Amino acid sequence: MRRRRLRAPSWTASLTWKSAVFLTAMCCTLAALLGFLVHTAVARQVVEQAREKTLDKLAAVTEAYEAGEPLPPGSDIDPPGLPGSLRTVAAGGERGTVVAERPRPPGGRGGERGPAMWAAGPADGRALATWTDYRHSARTIAGLDRAIIGSSLLAIAATLLVGLFAVGRVTRRLHQSARVARRIGAGDLDARVADPRTARPARAQDEVAIVAGALDAMASALQRKLQAEQRFTADVAHELRTPLTGLTAAAELLPPSRPAELVRDRVQALRALTEDLLEISRLDARTERVDLAVHDLAPVAERVVRASGARTEVRVRGGARVETDRRRLERVIGNLVANAHRHGAPPVVVDVDGPVVSVRDHGPGFPAYLLQDGPQRFRTDGAGKGHGLGLTIALGQAEVIGARLEFAAAPGGGALARLTLPEYEGPDDGASGGNPGGQGGPEEENDPDGPTRGTSDAP
Numbered sequence: 001m002r003r004r005r006l007r008a009p010s011w012t013a014s015l016t017w018k019s020a021v022f023l024t025a026m027c028c029t030l031a032a033l034l035g036f037l038v039h040t041a042v043a044r045q046v047v048e049q050a051r052e053k054t055l056d057k058l059a060a061v062t063e064a065y066e067a068g069e070p071l072p073p074g075s076d077i078d079p080p081g082l083p084g085s086l087r088t089v090a091a092g093g094e095r096g097t098v099v100a101e102r103p104r105p106p107g108g109r110g111g112e113r114g115p116a117m118w119a120a121g122p123a124d125g126r127a128l129a130t131w132t133d134y135r136h137s138a139r140t141i142a143g144l145d146r147a148i149i150g151s152s153l154l155a156i157a158a159t160l161l162v163g164l165f166a167v168g169r170v171t172r173r174l175h176q177s178a179r180v181a182r183r184i185g186a187g188d189l190d191a192r193v194a195d196p197r198t199a200r201p202a203r204a205q206d207e208v209a210i211v212a213g214a215l216d217a218m219a220s221a222l223q224r225k226l227q228a229e230q231r232f233t234a235d236v237a238h239e240l241r242t243p244l245t246g247l248t249a250a251a252e253l254l255p256p257s258r259p260a261e262l263v264r265d266r267v268q269a270l271r272a273l274t275e276d277l278l279e280i281s282r283l284d285a286r287t288e289r290v291d292l293a294v295h296d297l298a299p300v301a302e303r304v305v306r307a308s309g310a311r312t313e314v315r316v317r318g319g320a321r322v323e324t325d326r327r328r329l330e331r332v333i334g335n336l337v338a339n340a341h342r343h344g345a346p347p348v349v350v351d352v353d354g355p356v357v358s359v360r361d362h363g364p365g366f367p368a369y370l371l372q373d374g375p376q377r378f379r380t381d382g383a384g385k386g387h388g389l390g391l392t393i394a395l396g397q398a399e400v401i402g403a404r405l406e407f408a409a410a411p412g413g414g415a416l417a418r419l420t421l422p423e424y425e426g427p428d429d430g431a432s433g434g435n436p437g438g439q440g441g442p443e444e445e446n447d448p449d450g451p452t453r454g455t456s457d458a459p
Contacts, residue, residue: 015174019167020160027159031152035145042144046137050117051097054132058095058119061130065123075130079103082129083118090120090127099134114138173208177215184215187286189223192216234281240274276389283396290325290401294424297322298352304333305350310341317353323424328397332405333357335394336417342390344415355423362414366407374407391417 061075071077078087081103089096102116115138120129176193183191193216197209205213247267254260282288298316305312322329333350336359340348344361351358369376375391391407394417398405403421410416 015171016164016167020164023160023163024156027156028152031156035148035152038148039141039145043141046140047099050099050132050134050137051119054097054117054119054130055095057132058121058128058130062121062123062128065128072130074132075128077123077128078126079129082120082127086118086120086129087127090122090129091125093122095119095121102131102133170208173212177208177212180219181215184219184222189219189226192219230281233277237274237277237281240270244271244274273389276393279393280389280396283393283400288400290328292323292325294321294323295326295329296320297355297357297421300326300329301333301350301352301357304330305337308334308337308341310337310348311346312337312341313347313349315349315351317351319352320354320421321424322355322421324401324403324421328401329403329421332394332397332401332403332419333359335390336419339390339394340415340417355421357419357421359417359419360410360414362410364415365409365413366415371407371409 057075061071064071065077081101083098083100086096086098086100097117097119099115100118102114115134116131117134117137118129118131120127122128173195180191180193193212195209195212195216197203197205198213198216244267248271251260251264251267254263296319298319302314302316305314337348337350340359340361340363344363346362348359348361351360370391375395395405398419401421403419406418406420408416408418
């Protein structure tokens, strides 16, 4: 049988929890060590005082015994309660002391039991013994132990609270740095930790402040670099528009011929690339503004497929109304369909299921780097054909309208792109596909023949 490994909860990996365990262990160890040393020293002193007192009493008892006088109370020759070890010492001709139970009074009844300090010495081959009450000394030691335990617990609690407060301040600053790092990774290049300890470079800084300062410096350098790249892309695209306009006009003046068609095609491709670069620069600058309206998703997808000019199957499993920017939504679906035809293989299927639009082809599928890191501009997988800017623009526009675009490998082979839009949950005002912004009306949104199921071709 396989043994299941017990995994500790995730919260036990936090620095606060580890610090609490470390501080508690160190405080307990220190308290135990100090408590042991204090207990040993005080107990030795109390026992020594009781021993001296009992030995002094034994000396007085010995004098009375030698003088033939009656022995004082608490003294006797070979008393019945004398510990055996002490009896052996006295029989050997030496004196000794030991802590043991008090002797029972005559008759075996009455009297309070408790610890006593015994002392015995030799007396004509027998043991002359006496004892003193040790209860007060035992209570003193027990009270000291309770005081040590109580003060140790109080010191551990106080140290733990102070330590957790100090560690909490450090962990809060670390969490702040982690949150800023995640915001930077999500694209918010204006995010900064702004640790007050980094405001004055001449001031001594701890390790957390050094990390925060390095993170802010990295974010500033990254922001400057990306802004320079964005400006370069936008400037190049703007500068290309003027000569492209002239090239387009000149290409239209060429006499009809095969070379003229090739020139017009290449000029058109270059013009589309320039427009894509401008759109990328706007997405990078995060200056896009959405024009939200409520639309029926299925008619929008069908219209995009008809306008694509490629043979594409549309399947509507369930309609949904979404609040989105129609122009940007059409751009996303159009780019996904164009990419499926350009890099995949037929049949290409657009599936509308509620607020989810899926585009699938039956080609080789998305490359591994795209599934892992998302679409990247102009990247190619070795000697293969690159994916250009279409998927990058689709992903950027999906983020602008608040949708989620995912890329995956389709079951059975092929590429699968899934676009999930926020479904509209407002009151049904009957304005199917209505656009307050004036971009199209119900006649343009709704197909009089109803949702298309099957193959949609360009008109």
